[in-house]
Amino acid sequence: MKARVLLVTSEAVPLAKTGGLADVITALTVALREQGIDASILMPGYPSAIQAAKNLRNIGSFTDFPGGEGSLLAGEIAGSDVPVILLDTARFRARSENLYVDRDGRELSDNAMCFAALSHAAVKLCAGLTTLPKPHVVHAHDWHAGLIPALLRAHNITDIGTLLTIHNLAFQGNFPLDIAASLGLPADILNADGAEFWGQVSFLKAGIRYADKISTVSHTYAKEILTPRFGHGFEGCLNRRPDAIAAIPNGIDSEVWNPVSDSLIARRFSFRDLKGKAACKSELKKLFNLMPLNQFAPVLALGSRITHQKMADVALAALPTILAAHPYLQLAVLGCGDPVYQHGFQQLAEQYPGRIGVHIGYTEKHAHALHAGADMLLHGSRFEPFGLTPMYAMRYGTIPIASRVGGLSDTIIDAGSVDQLVAGANGVLFDGEQPQDMIDAVNRTFQIFSRTREWQKLQRNAMTAECGWHAPAQQYIDLYRDIATPASQHLFPENSAAELDAEQQSQALNTIHEEALNKRKAG
Template identity: 30%
Template sequence: MHIAMVSAECAPIAKAGGLGDFVQGLARELARCGERVEVILPAYDSLRLASSDQPRPLGIEFQVPFRGVPIDCRILGLSLDGYECRLIAPRSAQRFFERGRLYGEPDDAERFAFFSRAVADYVSRSESRPDVLHCNDWQTGLIPVLLAERQAADERIPVCYSLHNVGYQGWVEADLLTAVGLDPARLLTPERLADPGDPRRANLMKGGIAAADVVNTVSPRYAWEIQNTEQGMGLQAWFQRHDYKFGGILNGIDETVWNPLTDPLIPVNFGPETLPRKALDRQALRARLGLEEASDRPIIAVVSRLDRQKGVDLIAHGLQYGLASGAQIALLGSAIEPAIAERFAQLKSRLEASPHARLELGYDESLAHLIYAGADLVLIPSLYEPCGLTQLIAMRYGTVPIARRVGGLTDTIQDANYSSAPFESRNGYLFDEPTTEALEGAMDRAIALWRDHPDYFSRLRLNGMQGDYSWRRPAREYRDLYAYARQAQCSRASASSRR
């Protein structure tokens, strides 16, 4: 099967968060399964490339009309780990993808609307037509709409549309539809792209859901939450309406990158059979961060984007509560929102004198690996969490999660005390309400077990390490989903031909 995955991110060359890891991990595993995989990205000027991995022109050039002006585009190629990457490279005065970063620009909607139109044009004219197109998040939500509007039913490429974060839906003004050659009068209706909260605006994610053949989220629990709770962010009724093509597939992690047995970024490798060696990584983490050697204190870590979704109020409280409870604390994270960035800068300054606290405000890949390897506990107090990779990586490294019972955290963590699962399946601590009291209760239970019952705590570590968090199972489920998308598209084409 020829699968074209379209995304704003793909690790390691273009990564801002979990979406990049998702695309890389799934693409690599699908390629290992014998599928032909093509990842389509913008040609960012900030791509993280080795000198030996420079994109090559493929001799494919075309013009993309945008706001009535034809913009020259070419396709660049790059071979990654078992799959091909195609980069959309426009030559335009707007310099859409020459901003030094992936996101956070005032015209992000314009940039990704252009990208969507360029991708639709590219796959439509490609000599090697994909068997299925896999779009991801709001940045690609216009692609299913463009294909549905411009291709006959029996010519359409089947589309799978994955939702990684419903908190970002792509709310845009109606004129952006005109910019890519769509008709707002036709599409800005309750049955298509009109946003439920403001019908004068288009909702790109809503439109993508309507036009795609199958839709999924990145965990079964999140799929249920966005249909039945406020986590649907205003689209609950829309998800329920499209329930017949809607589901959830839990993410995996890339075990070639996240494996304590082979990880080149940690000083000492270890695994379930050699768990005591983790203590050497804990020692190395303390040395790197300048934490005092303290065998009577667990290390409680946070490795996270610092934004409201991740529960920044609870993160800040949890760090201080952990310190007051006799733990050491370590944070690695960064914030885009100025107020949040300033808040954590102040917290860093306030705690700097403590020999038991270190906050690193930024992102450092090697330090992230060392924190997972050296920490004892990791805080994940998310307000919502579609899947979450932090808990999967942490458990792989024998670091026990303390997390809120939402989304994929619910699907992957069994509480040490309050679970119907057998003890050998329990691997962390969960709390329900997004309150400091609930967080403190879970932290108290975790710290007490670490301090008073070290053998049981080691068992929790081992339970987490022995779980299967690979991409093997998700890749099988996505292959089934792609087959269903192709079947659904054939059924749609057949129904259209009978009219």
């Protein structure tokens, strides 16, 4: 028998995606299964999810979910053996565009009811009320699944370990306290010691308070959330449980984000043969309607949510000065978010036709073209739990210019001065939230860019950095073992003796990339 882990989330690729969480969930589940864990995903039955899943079958129908009746449909993610369970309700079926907000960016009015139902669905599975076997551990992700530990406690289900992973503490799932009863929440948790937060019921606080363990997605962020600056009001309750907090950095899917095998880019390449990057730059310019300048003209990318957190306001203020200082620079912007900031970038593109291209929204084609074709990625952030986008960019030799916060400071090694690069440097970090801070960082990056040898060192370091999911998955397995009941702990495998350290993994990855590239050239 294998250890069974249920990952509960609001999104997972390719079923539904608004951001990096969806990438993390599917990649982690795949990695867990590769290491012998029977991992499955529970998520909402959005129309896109129901359409994209395969072999769906009803494993239980219920009339007592918050908001009404619903069914649990079990199947697999198409193209894989990853099991997925979809909560099919009328409310989730009505979500055909953004999963959480309306067209004006306002939170959907039934979010509380929908995601409370998702947590109750997890309880049904844990109580053995479906045709599937009960999990040994439930892994709840962000506020959308935050009620699960509290509900398991309320239903006296004590034979299942619970882990809450905080991907972004700023999103908390806070709702009016007077709807708590309609969400199926017991009265004894609706207090300051439980799920109550400043007169509201907080889904995330419920998870923080009642989960067996809490994890975050980078070591620096795990420390930051204990401070008033980054704690978003939760630093008090987190500091009351310091021994329960673990830091497990994210990985990325190194098969999906791989310049040697990527079918979505114009030409494949590797860190030892970057010729294909020029063709990718040409394609990027076409996609974003940029002038076809020579291949040496630098392209700066900005690809993220266009929000205050991501310093969209700072970028809008800094870019005119940056463009004036570097007259050959072109900019490609990909993302969506705050309508005011979106409009700001569109206006900037009108002011600089042919030099700035803006695509509001997200497609995999645009994202892969952006990372493969750009020279640099501008990624300012006021706080950053991990930072997947710079990791994607680094895989393609696109150098990140990022804020020194959270996971960014863990994964990006600052280059230092152009005259003496820091050993192992793979990007540029900056402190502060003012336009001049960003301008200075971009100028320093351009100084390095002007020196081909130093720039190629940065690219090589960036492209060979260890970024896979094997090590993080094993860390999660160790954590699952800690929180599982004594009777099931033996089911969680110990660290494999064959596990490679980071340097060995990097070398092995490089060899695989080179062999694949040489075969393609020979073919």
